[in-house]
Structures are given as structure tokens and as C-alpha cells.
Amino acid sequence: MDITGIDQLLSQLNATSALASGNSSSAAGAGTANFADMLKSAVSEVNNAQQGADKLAQAFQLGQPDANIQDVMISLQKANLSFQTMVQVRNKLATAYQDVMSMQV
Numbered sequence: 001m002d003i004t005g006i007d008q009l010l011s012q013l014n015a016t017s018a019l020a021s022g023n024s025s026s027a028a029g030a031g032t033a034n035f036a037d038m039l040k041s042a043v044s045e046v047n048n049a050q051q052g053a054d055k056l057a058q059a060f061q062l063g064q065p066d067a068n069i070q071d072v073m074i075s076l077q078k079a080n081l082s083f084q085t086m087v088q089v090r091n092k093l094a095t096a097y098q099d100v101m102s103m104q105v
Contacts, residue, residue, distance in 0.1 A: 008045060012038050013089065042089070046082045053079035 016038055053075040059067035 012042050013085070039089075043086065046079075046086045049075075049079040049082045 016035065019035075053072075056067055056075045057072050060069065060072045
């Protein structure tokens with residue numbers, strides 16, 4: 001099982017959260033990356049997790065000996081979790097955008 005993609009997604013989300021809150025000491029690793037690149041990378045990681053889970057599920061359905069049900073279920077749950085996390089990030093971004101647009105200048 002390879003969980004580096006999810007770990008990378010979580011570290012990017014933590015770095016983005018630290019940048020948004022103004023805590024520069026915990027965001028030192030993300031100093032030069034801009035938000036759009038980080039978001040694009042996170043979406044790409046979620047997509048890769050979903051595609052990997054689909055490939056593993058298909059391999060299990062075809063009866064390939066290297067695919068077992070435990071790995072398939074764990075992979076599908078990780079892909080689901082990463083997708084749900086991305087949906088929540090999207091919701092927070094939409095809420096923040098609406099808040100900024102409703103501010104009086």
C-alpha cells in the first residue's frame with residue numbers, strides 16, 4: 001500500500017492552512033509555492049488516488065492473483081477520503097469567496 005499521495009495531500013493542506021492563518025513558522029516548507037499550484041497538485045493527487053483504486057478494483061474483478069479484497073477496499077476508502085477532503089476544501093473556498101464578495105469596501 002502506498003500512502004505517500006495522501007500524506008502529501010495532507011501536508012499541502014496543512015501548509016495552506018498555516019499560510020492562510022498567517023503562521024509562517026509552520027509554513028516554512030511551502031514558502032515559494034503559490035496557492036493555485038498547491039490546489040492543482042492536490043486535485044491531481046486525488047485524481048491519481050481514484051484512478052489507482054479503480055485499477056486495483058478492476059484487477060480484482062478480473063481475478064488477477066496480485067489483487068486481494070483487503071487492498072481493494074483500503075484503496076477505495078483512501079480514494080473516497082481524499083475526495084471528501086477535497087470537496088470540503090472546495091466548500092470552504094466557496095464560502096470564503098462569498099464572504100469576501102459580500103464585504104463592504
